[in-house]
Amino acid sequence: MQKKRKFNLRTVPLYVIFAAAVVFFVIKLVNIQITGTDRYVKTMSLTHEREVTVQSLRGEIYDRNGVCLVKNEYSESLMLDHASLPAAVDEKNEVLARLIGVLRDCGQEITTLMPVRGTYPHIEYDEEALKNVTAKNRLARFLLYHNIRSDVGCLELYEQLLEDFALTDDRGEHIYDTETEDQLIRLRYTLDATDFADDNPYRLLSDIDLITETAVLENGCKGVYVKKEYKRVICVPGVGSNIIGRTGKIPADRVDEFLSRGYPYDAVVGLDGAEAAFEDILRGEDGITVFVEDSYGNVVDSYVKKEPVPGKNVYLTIDIGLQAEAERLLGEQVKKIAAQGRASGIPDNGEKADSGALTVMSSKTGQVLALASYPTYDLSTFSEDYPDLASDPAKPLFDRCLSGTYQPGSTFKLATAVAALMSRKITPDTEIYDSWRYEYYKDYQPTCWRSGGHGLLNLTDAIGASCNYYFYEIGRLTGIETMNKYCTMLGLGEYTGIELPENKGILAGPEYKQSINKVWVPGDTLQAAIGQSDNSFNPLQLSSYISTIVNGGNRYKATVLYKVCNYSGSEEEINGPQILNTAELNEMTIDAVKRGMRRSKELTSTTKYYNYPIGTKTGTAQTSKTNNNAVLVAFAPYNDPEITLSCVIENGASGVNAAAPVLKTISYYFGLDENGNPLPAQNEEN
């Protein structure tokens, strides 16, 4: 049973503290700037109000057992505020130079974006930095804005800016020392290049320390304020990254969309994964603090116009322990297959295995318990790792569980069996003689994979032996239309309903063939019946399809949303199971498929040793003339199935190679040893 999360003293008052902190610093600024100096005349006659957004807290993310996955951590940034900087260019330089000096004394270097290396006059463009498209475009835009020709040399640009930014006097003499001048140019370049404006403050420094903060405040630096905000912290680094996702600034191509939804320009939003999928739940409502300023830009008063409202916490259906284990086991197996393939010296024997997917879902609810994609990445070091991740040929950023689509191979034969049984073309006892070559058609005669054929088989034997001949025959008897009717009910080639982006793949058939201007021929039906032709599905679809069969026909909407709680953890809304459709199945059909999968488990070299009652089916899907993907689907336990799993290993040579991580994941879930036996009873504590 889930424990209700207790009222959490840690989280509730944070935004209150935050609001109080803003007021505290405003008061400090007022003290310094008004009482601390007599340079300004205390005139109150000309005040104006300035609204500052108070960032609300984003909801946190937990796993199904309440393990924290993403939390909020506080930080303070030093912001440069356009409205409180003097408009006159020389005064502005003076204010910025003072600020630069104070920060330099604190050992802080401000963040600037000018792609120039070296110190004047020994400077050159930073070609490495300009390889970045954003940096390149920023420079181009800046030059256009300043009416400087696009092919300007670095030194010439610098000298032009000395003039434009009024950093030299009438006689052309430099006003500031070289270091300050250099920083001023870089800063002013950055401000212009990032559209610095009243509604777009610039972040000079992130995560500032108390010494810097105090120095800035006590030296009466104008034009800056300390922004208290929080950042997202990944609690279990490197696990479930493909599910959790990232937050960040609004992407340039989605600014209009977010602005129309009431977001401020500098909002932090969910970019992918659960952070994006549950944006509307996680997002809080920002508050507004009003600063009253006199005609010199000094803050003389402030008040809260709107309190921020924190977002809600999201509990995912994922079990982070299971997820970690699935990721570990999948990675281990991929490496093992590659090593064994290399050691065998036989070409195309798994040595190219480098990636895969493993999914675990609840057969009874559609809740997704784990989505392991290998290779993967670590959200907590994403920015630093990004260049390597983006250029890695194994594509670690690609979520193979949902975006990857794979030929199901023989794991599809279960769907063919369902269609043939439900349309009464066969019964579970129907026997067919496999003589190796299927000779029904004169012009197309595919063969069984086993040379010499399997001889006489019933359905259980045929699933167990994965006999192609049997499925050519029952596929032909059933026909592609009826096969597809049942495949669609089982969710093959359909969206699983999961809240994350997925590729729904392709269900082979005349309809798809027509869409690519080709004609479906009878031979295609034979190929489709054994999971080939155009069939291609994402790994979660495979789990969902097996769930739908073994749970009696309910195709549950796949989901990663377990429940939603208030930020304080008090109220909760459970996301109950939803049925997308009910597949026409009867007991006879369900039993026949399950028996076939049990037989398959018993006959397969890599699953037969496992003692826990389960059903499995392997698939070996040809991806090119030489490479095969390893595919396996499974459910457990045999009676009253609770979980369904799928595993795909790219270039894994043979379906049998996908078994180990699936069996070990089942063992982890049910608390068994690696052979599927109960663990020795634990001694009671004390």
Ligand SMILES: [Zn+2]
């Ligand atoms: Zn056969």
